[in-house]
Amino acid sequence: xxxxxxxxxxEDEDAFQGLGEEDEEIDQFNDDxxxxxxxxxxxxxxxxxxxxxxxxxxAAVNEQTxxxxxxxxxxxxxxxxxxxxxxxxxxxxxxxxDPAIMRAVQTRPVLQTQPGSLNSSIWDGSEVxxxxxxxxxxxxxxxxxxxxxxxxxxxxxxxxxxxxxxxRALPRRSTxxxxxxPPVKAVPIGTPPKQMAVPSFNQQILCxxxxxxxxxxxxxxxxxxxxxxxxxxxxxxxxxSLLGHPFPASVPPVLSPLxxxxxxxxxxxxxxxxxxxxxxRVPGFVGxxxxxxxxxxxxxxxxxxxxxxxxxxxFFSAPPPATPPPPQxxxxxxxxxxxxxxxxxxxxxxDTTHLHPQHRRLLHQRQQQNRNQHxxxxxxxxxxxxxxxxxxxxxxxxYANLMLQREKDWVSKIQMMQLQxxxxxxxxxxxxxxxxxxxxxxxxxxxxxxGPKKERTKLITPQVAKLxxxxxxxxxxxSLGKLTVSSVNNPRKMIDAVVTSRSEDDETKEKQxxxxxxxxxxxxxxxxxxxxxxEDYERRYLLSLEEERPAxxxxxxxxxxxxxxxxxxxxxxxERPSDDHFVQIMCIRKGKRMVARILxxxxxxxxxxxxxxxxxxxxxxxxxxxxxxxxxxxxxxxxLLLYHLPPVTVTSLLQQLxxxxxxxxxxAPSNPHLSAVLQNKFGLSLLLVVLSRGExxxxxxxxxxxxxxxxxxxxxxxxxxxxxxxxxxxxxxxxSIPTNLVSLFSRYVDRQKLNLLETKLQLVxxxx
Amino acid sequence: xxxxxxxxxxxxxxxxxxxxxxLRDGRTLIGFLRSIDQFANLVLHQTVERIHVGKKYxxxxxxxxxxxxxxxxxxxxxxxxKESDTPLQQVSIEEILEEQRAEQQAKLEAEKLKVQxxxxxxxxxxxxxxxxxx
Numbered sequence: 024x025x026x027x028x029x030x031x032x033x034e035d036e037d038a039f040q041g042l043g044e045e046d047e048e049i050d051q052f053n054d055d056x057x058x059x060x061x062x063x064x065x066x067x068x069x070x071x072x073x074x075x076x077x078x079x080x081x082a083a084v085n086e087q088t089x090x091x092x093x094x095x096x097x098x099x100x101x102x103x104x105x106x107x108x109x110x111x112x113x114x115x116x117x118x119x120x121d122p123a124i125m126r127a128v129q130t131r132p133v134l135q136t137q138p139g140s141l142n143s144s145i146w147d148g149s150e151v152x153x154x155x156x157x158x159x160x161x162x163x164x165x166x167x168x169x170x171x172x173x174x175x176x177x178x179x180x181x182x183x184x185x186x187x188x189x190x191r192a193l194p195r196r197s198t199x200x201x202x203x204x205p206p207v208k209a210v211p212i213g214t215p216p217k218q219m220a221v222p223s224f225n226q227q228i229l230c231x232x233x234x235x236x237x238x239x240x241x242x243x244x245x246x247x248x249x250x251x252x253x254x255x256x257x258x259x260x261x262x263x264s265l266l267g268h269p270f271p272a273s274v275p276p277v278l279s280p281l282x283x284x285x286x287x288x289x290x291x292x293x294x295x296x297x298x299x300x301x302x303x304r305v306p307g308f309v310g311x312x313x314x315x316x317x318x319x320x321x322x323x324x325x326x327x328x329x330x331x332x333x334x335x336x337x338f339f340s341a342p343p344p345a346t347p348p349p350p351q352x353x354x355x356x357x358x359x360x361x362x363x364x365x366x367x368x369x370x371x372x373x374d375t376t377h378l379h380p381q382h383r384r385l386l387h388q389r390q391q392q393n394r395n396q397h398x399x400x401x402x403x404x405x406x407x408x409x410x411x412x413x414x415x416x417x418x419x420x421x422y423a424n425l426m427l428q429r430e431k432d433w434v435s436k437i438q439m440m441q442l443q444x445x446x447x448x449x450x451x452x453x454x455x456x457x458x459x460x461x462x463x464x465x466x467x468x469x470x471x472x473x474g475p476k477k478e479r480t481k482l483i484t485p486q487v488a489k490l491x492x493x494x495x496x497x498x499x500x501x502s503l504g505k506l507t508v509s510s511v512n513n514p515r516k517m518i519d520a521v522v523t524s525r526s527e528d529d530e531t532k533e534k535q536x537x538x539x540x541x542x543x544x545x546x547x548x549x550x551x552x553x554x555x556x557x558e559d560y561e562r563r564y565l566l567s568l569e570e571e572r573p574a575x576x577x578x579x580x581x582x583x584x585x586x587x588x589x590x591x592x593x594x595x596x597x598e599r600p601s602d603d604h605f606v607q608i609m610c611i612r613k614g615k616r617m618v619a620r621i622l623x624x625x626x627x628x629x630x631x632x633x634x635x636x637x638x639x640x641x642x643x644x645x646x647x648x649x650x651x652x653x654x655x656x657x658x659x660x661x662x663l664l665l666y667h668l669p670p671v672t673v674t675s676l677l678q679q680l681x682x683x684x685x686x687x688x689x690x691a692p693s694n695p696h697l698s699a700v701l702q703n704k705f706g707l708s709l710l711l712v713v714l715s716r717g718e719x720x721x722x723x724x725x726x727x728x729x730x731x732x733x734x735x736x737x738x739x740x741x742x743x744x745x746x747x748x749x750x751x752x753x754x755x756x757x758x759s760i761p762t763n764l765v766s767l768f769s770r771y772v773d774r775q776k777l778n779l780l781e782t783k784l785q786l787v788x789x790x791x
Numbered sequence: 792x793x794x795x796x797x798x799x800x801x802x803x804x805x806x807x808x809x810x811x812x813x814l815r816d817g818r819t820l821i822g823f824l825r826s827i828d829q830f831a832n833l834v835l836h837q838t839v840e841r842i843h844v845g846k847k848y849x850x851x852x853x854x855x856x857x858x859x860x861x862x863x864x865x866x867x868x869x870x871x872x873k874e875s876d877t878p879l880q881q882v883s884i885e886e887i888l889e890e891q892r893a894e895q896q897a898k899l900e901a902e903k904l905k906v907q908x909x910x911x912x913x914x915x916x917x918x919x920x921x922x923x924x925x
Contacts, residue, residue, distance in 0.1 A: 422836055425825045437829040 448562065543607045547614050550589040553582045554621055586621055587629050591636075602636050609637070609644050612651040622660040630664050631672055637661075638679040641706055642699040654705035658758055661709060665716045670724070673717050674735050680710055681742055697745055701754055708757040711784075714742075715761030722763075736771070743771045743780065751783050760785075809869040810835070815862045819843070821869065822856060831860035842887045844894050847880050849887025 444450040509515035560579045567575060592604025608614035622630050637644065637657070648654045665673065682696030700706035717735055768780050810824040812833060822838035835856040842849050882890075909916060 420823075422823070422825055425834075426827070430826075434827060434829050 539607070543611060543614070546589055547608060547611060547617060550586050550621070551613070551617055553586045553589070554617060554624075557582050557586070557624055558620075583624050587625055590618065590621070590633065602640055605633070605636050606640050606643065609640075610647045612653050615648070615651070615653045616656055619656045619660050622657075622664060627664075627667050631668055634661055634664060635672075635676060635679060638676055638709075641680065641703075641709075642696050645699055645703045645706060648703075648705075652704075654703070655708070655758060658705060658708050658712070662712045662716075665712060668716070670717070670720045670735060673713060673720060674738050677710075677713050677717060677738055677742065680706075680713060681745060694745055694749070698749055701749060704755045704758060707755045708759065711757055711759075711761055711764065714767055715763055718763045718767035722766075739767075739771045743768060743776070746780060746783070747772075747776060749783075754783070754785075808871060809874070810866055811869050812858065812866050813864045814858065815864055820853070820856060820858070821850075822853075824866070828860070831863055831866075833858040833860070833863065833866070842891055843879070844887060844890040846878070847882045847887060847890060849882050849884050851884055 447455055557579055560575060564572060564575055590605055590608060592601070609618065618633065622633065625633070644654065668676070680700060682694060682700075700710060717739070721733075721735060764784070765777075765781065768777055772780065808823075809821055812820045812822075812824075812835065814820065819841045820835060820838050821841055822835035824833060825836045826834035833856070835858065838853045838856040839850045840853050842851070906916070
C-alpha cells in the first residue's frame, strides 16, 4: 500500500494537503484503535516473517522425527519463544481482557515448560505438534482448554494475571474438543455446573461475566446420603447385603460425576492443596474411606485420570481389562469385572424410606431376586471356574456396563431427590391413598381370617425439612442497570390480561343470564376449595403440634362460616337473604354434590336453614334436576340432619315440603307442589323420612302424645288428607321406606283410609 | 413417573437383559438398554423394531437407538426364557411390511366410509391430525 502522498495524481495539491492532514488524523485514529503496533511496527513484515516460520517449522519437524522427542521440542521451543514474543507484541492491551484470547495466549508459555519432561503423555506431544502447525488456527484453542482441564498436574502458572483470568474463564464444560478421539467429558452433560468461587478481580472487566448468584447448594444434596446410610437404617432395611459384603473394607469411593468434576476442578486450581469446601460436599457414606484416602486421592486419583490415550476413553467404559477402576487396591485382571458387578448391587441403596412399606418390600424382593440370580452366576464355591464363565458372559456382552456405577447413582440420586417431598399427601395424593386402601384391605382380611402375622407397618412419612430457596435472579456484574433475564423461576409477564367488568346497561338478557351462571360457578369453585381444606383439617390436626391446634380450629371454623355465607349469599343489610342464591347453586350438579358434602360441617341451625330452603323450592329444583338426577345424594345428609332436629322444625319442614295450607280448614283445589314432590324419587324419599322422624319424635315423647293440639298432629291430619287426594299415577319409587309409617298413619286415619294410603304409597312390603 | 423411573433404574442396574420400549408413535423397540439419564432418554443397543400385525410379527434390525425421554410410553424387561414362548408367528420383514400396509389401507378405507356416512347425516368430526395432538 502506498501512502496517499505517493499518489501520482497531481491534479489538486490543496486536496492532497488536505488529504495529508487527514492522513495524520487517520494515523491518529489507527493509533487509538490498534495501539502502537499499527503504526510503529510494520505488521506486514512481521506477518511475512511468521509465514516464513510456518514454512520452516514443518520442515524442521519432518527432519527431526527420528531424533527423539526432546530434540524436537528444543528446536521448536526456540521457535516457539520467538513466536511468543512477536505474538505478545501483536496482542493489544485490550485483548487481554477477552477470556477466549487470554486462554489461548496463556497456554502458550505453559507448554514451554512441558516439553522437557519425560512424563509428558501423548496428549502433550500432540498439543505441541499442533501448535507448531499454526498458532493462528483459532479452532485449536478449545482443544487446548479441554486438555488443560484434563491435565491438572500442570504447575501453577507464572504470571499472576494469567491465573486470575483462567479462573475467570467460562466454564470449560461448554467447550467441545476437535480431536480425533471421541469427545471426552469429564462431567456428563446435564451436571449442574460447579459453583464458581467468586474470584477477586484485579483488572477491570470489560465484558460482563454472569455471576450466578444462586442459593447455596441445597443441603438436601448430602441429606439423602446421610439419611440413607445411617446405621439404624441399614440395619432396619431388610436383606441389607452391605453387612455381609465379601469385600467389607475396600469400599470403592463411588463419587458422582459432579464430585469428580469438583475434584478435578479443585485439583487443577490448587494442585496438592485440598480446599475443604469441596470435601464438605462429599456425602457422608464415603466419608470414612475417603478421609483415609484423601492425600492419595489427589495424587493417586488424579494420576489415575491421566492414563494413556486409549485408556482415557476406557475410563468411561469398563470393557478393556487393561484399565483398572479407580480404587487401586483390588487385584487386576478379572477382579475388576467381578468387582463391578458386585459393587453394583449392594452399593446402590436408594432412599426408599418415604415409600410405603409394602412398596419397599416389593422393590427389595425384586432386587434380591436379581441379586440371587447374579450370585448364582458368580458361583459360591469354585470361583475360578465360575469366574471364567461369567467372564465369558461379560465378554460376549462388552457393552453391558456402559454406565458406570457412579453415573447410575447420579441418575438415581436425581430421581430420589425428586421423590422427596415435604408433604406427601399434597404431592402424591393418589399414591398415598392407594396404598392406604391396600393396607386397610389387608388389615380387614387379617381380622377376618387367621392368616399369618403380617407386619402391621404404619406408613410413616419422613418429613423433609422444607427449605426456603429465595430465588435471586441472575445478576450481571459490570453492566449498567439491571438486566432482566426470564427463566423458569423468574418468569416474565408476557400478556397484560386486564379484567374489565362490563357495564350493566348494554347487556342483553342472555348475557346477564350467562354472567349470573358464571358467577354461580365461580362461587361453587371457591366454596369447594374451602370444603376440601376443611375436610383436610382432621389430618392436619393429627400432624400438628399442640400449640398450633387452637389456631387450626379457628381457621376451620372461619372457613365453615365462609362456606355457609357463600351458600346462602351473604348480603349486608338484608336480614333474611333470599333463596335465589342458594337455588342457583343447587341448580348446578356440582353445587348439589357440594352441599351434600358441606352439610355435616354446618351447625344444626345452619343446616336446618339449608334444608328448609331446599324443601321450599323443591319443585323448582326437581325440575332442574331432571337431567342430572343428583338430588338423591342429598338424602343421606338430610336424614342424618333430621335426627338432630327438634319437633317444631320437623313440623314446619313437613309443611314446607308438602306445601300444606296454613289453615286446616279449606283445602286448596290441587297441590301441584306436592304432586311434583311425590313424583320425584328424592322428594318422596325425603317426605317419607320426614314423616318417619316425626313419628319417632311423637312416639318417643310421652308428654305430647296425649296432647291433641300438638302442631304435629294438626299437620298430620292435613297431610294425610292431601296424600289421599293425590292421584296415584306417576308416583316415584322412594329410595327407602321407613318402617314406622304404617303406625304413623294409623293414628290419624281410619282403617279404610289406611288401606288406601298403604296401597297408594306402597307402604306394605307385600304389595311391591 | 416416579415409580416408573425407580423401577426402571433398578431393572437397568440389576440385569443386562433385553428391554422392550413402546414409543408414543406406536413403535415397539427391543434392545439392550445401555444408558439412561434423568429425563428417561434411552440408549438402546442392537435394537430391533418389531411390527405386529394380527398374529404375525416381524423384526427389523436397527442398530443403536437413542430415544428422547418424552417419547417413551413404557419400558419393560423381557424375560429371555419366555420370549420364545409366544403364540405369535414370526415372519420375514417384507411380509410383515406388506401386512402392515394392507392393514393401514383397510383402516383408511373404513375411516373414509365413516366420515362419508357422517357427512351424509350432516355431522362432521374433525380429523385428529398428528400436528393437533396437543
